[in-house]
Amino acid sequence: MAAVTTAAILLRAHPFSESSRVLRFYTRDLGLVGAIARGVRRGASRGRGAAGAFSEGVAVLAVRDNRDLQTLQEFAPAKLRFGLAQEFSRLAGASLAAELVLRHAGQEPHEELYRALSGGLDLLERVPSDAVTAELLALGWVIVQILGFEPELEACVACARPLEGGAMGWFDLEAGGVRGSCCRPPRGARRVGPLARKQLDRLLAGEAPPGLRGLRPHLSLLDDFTAFHMLGGRRLDSFRFLEPVDAGQQDAATED
Ligand SMILES: [Zn+2]
The missing domain is CATH 2.40.50.140 (Nucleic acid-binding proteins)
Known part of the structure; x- marks a missing residue:
């Protein structure tokens, strides 16, 4: 011992x-x-x-x-980090991060994951209220990326053609990435525009883009993606009660 x-x-x-x-x-x-x-x-x-x-x-x-x-x-x-418990969205972000790590991290050390988790929890605790949802999305997606579940955003998941910078696409949840306009959208798929794709890219790098728009669709995409690919279909309760704080932006869709 x-x-x-x-x-x-x-x-x-x-x-x-x-x-x-x-x-x-x-x-x-x-x-x-x-x-x-x-x-x-x-x-x-x-x-x-x-x-x-x-x-x-x-x-x-x-x-x-x-x-x-x-x-x-x-x-x-x-x-x-008592501050995390003082606002539901801060706690929800921390819980989401904890659940992904508990389900998928192994017993080998992983410096990058440790740093992302530690830094992300610090930010979740101290950013202003109207930036918490973006920070939660950045922490969630960077953990997804580090654990190797990163969604495909560069090439169409159906035909592998590179996605044009300005092109509209659809998020193919099952295939784990974006389908270009080259292919038929899957039933019920979310539209993902070029801006949303760029934002997702930054979130996957752990950065919360300032003034991130479309928080509600971004939350539901992270919720659906982690449930489908990482949590065996189970959803986190935290997501159900999350309401983005920046009221003026709620209706913007990820199709921008
Ligand atoms: Zn295609």
């Missing part, structure tokens, strides 16, 4: 027994780790995992290779 000290983000915690909790961390050095924290529920040992979801700091874990649950020796959060 080796003690490993690593930067860690707490994604989820649940009670395990009278006095223990099971914590799921995304760590910089060990990837996804489940750990049992003993003696925390009596409130006596605050250093060992009494922290809340999305807090980040240094974890000391007693690690055995063949175990599903490691033992948490200490977790000292440097960031508590």
Whole structure:
């Protein structure tokens, strides 16, 4: 058994027994780790995992290779991120990110994913209210990209012709990308215009384009895409209650 000290983000915690909790961390050095924290529920040992979801700091874990649950020796959060719980859309973004990581990240370290998650949670907590939805979309899509589920935006998913810069297209959910006007649109597909394609491209790089338009269709695309390709058809409850905050822009569609 080796003690490993690593930067860690707490994604989820649940009670395990009278006095223990099971914590799921995304760590910089060990990837996804489940750990049992003993003696925390009596409130006596605050250093060992009494922290809340999305807090980040240094974890000391007693690690055995063949175990599903490691033992948490200490977790000292440097960031508590209480601000995430104060607005539903901030919390929804953080929960979405946590769920994607819990479902798809592995036990190998992935520096890029760690940085994207940590930086994205910081931004979600502190950007102004009217920028939260764009930030949530950027964090969601960059995780999709890093985990290897990136949608195809360069070439038609039906015939592989490169998509012209200014051309209208349709999002083919099943095929996981955009179909050009070269091919028949799939039934019920969303229209995706050149601007929306460019915006998606930036979101996939983790950038929230300033003044992002069409928040509602953007949210529903991320919701449909993650449900279909990453969550086995299950939808996150968070999406159902999300209302974009910038009222003037709600009706703009992704067809711009
Ligand atoms: Zn085509």
